[in-house]
């Protein structure tokens with residue numbers, strides 16, 4: 537039987553039906569109804585964060601928070617190309633210029649030793665990306681941001697439930713974006729949130745997602761529409777009850793992968809970060825000098841109806857749409873290019889049977 541790279545977490549059918557039952561009485565399907573309000577409260581408690589504003593997806597949450605921070609048009613934003621299209625697109629769609637910083641080759645997050653060289657008078661923000669459930673070097677980024685008076689907005693799409701020394705990833709920088717897309721550790725089908733501590737951001741983040749409508753007869757802000765609906769919120773309420781259990785199951789899958797693939801010549805695994813409780817979002821493997829190339833392993837798995845993913849490949853600074861950008865080109869971020877050319881994320885989800893993990897490893901090990 538085939539194995540997909542991931543499988544969306546879902547509550548029991550009955551649990552979800554119970555949760556949405558009252559919507560058939562109220563006929564209230566969206567516009568910050570009871571499910572939206574409950575999910576927001578549950579989420580703020582789980583993430584232990586002052587504010588979590590819900591969005592219909594993570595990308596619009598990121599696009600909107602960048603707009604909400606009033607960054608200057610044409611301002612430069614330091615980010616990394618080792619990410620999903622969303623991060624770079626959100627910057628560019630706000631008329632900001634992405635300046636690509638390389639990543640480090642241990643946890644694949646922004647190489648903080650290379651940030652300062654990229655800062656100019658036009659730099660206004662840093663958008664670092666937590667990758668695979670690894671956290672960025674938050675302390676170093678914080679120091680640089682303070683020194684140069686820069687905003688820091690984390691793309692935390694991969695970091696739901698991740699903690700450093702007991703502090704949840706929702707509480708770093710000026711704001712963090714979470715994605716609750718179906719493929720993530722925690723999902724609301726599609727969905728996302730922005731978390732932050734600054735009370736003055738609450739109104740604008742709410743305005744951004746609901747046309748700036750503040751009352752039946754008052755529109756105070758030129759906002760768009762990016763509201764999370766009641767069915768998404770209900771899914772969130774249900775899935776949140778089980779997310780810790782899901783993460784524990786993922787941890788077991790990852791432990792088995794590590795057991796089978798550690799110490800193999802030409803195979804490199806990422807090192808668990810000290811003090812970090814990971815969410816085991818992805819299991820990246822670097823094939824470097826292995827008997828098979830990354831692309832060959834990808835093919836071998838495919839021949840067995842197993843989907844692994846070249847993630848992230850290509851780098852965003854290699855996308856056709858960024859060809860004409862002065863900051864584009866993978867050669868400017870050699871470590872990111874090196875990893876992107878060699879990485880494969882293996883199938884990983886809470887209910888992936890151990891026999892399947894073994895079968896995948898058998899194929900990889902040939």
Ligand SMILES: *Cc1c(COP(=O)(O)O)cnc(C)c1O
Pocket residue numbers: 593594595596619620622623665691693694714715716717726727728
């Ligand atoms: C999934 C993801 C996003 C976008 O989130 P959506 O909810 O799909 O819009 C952004 N950045 C990264 C790193 C992601 O993995």
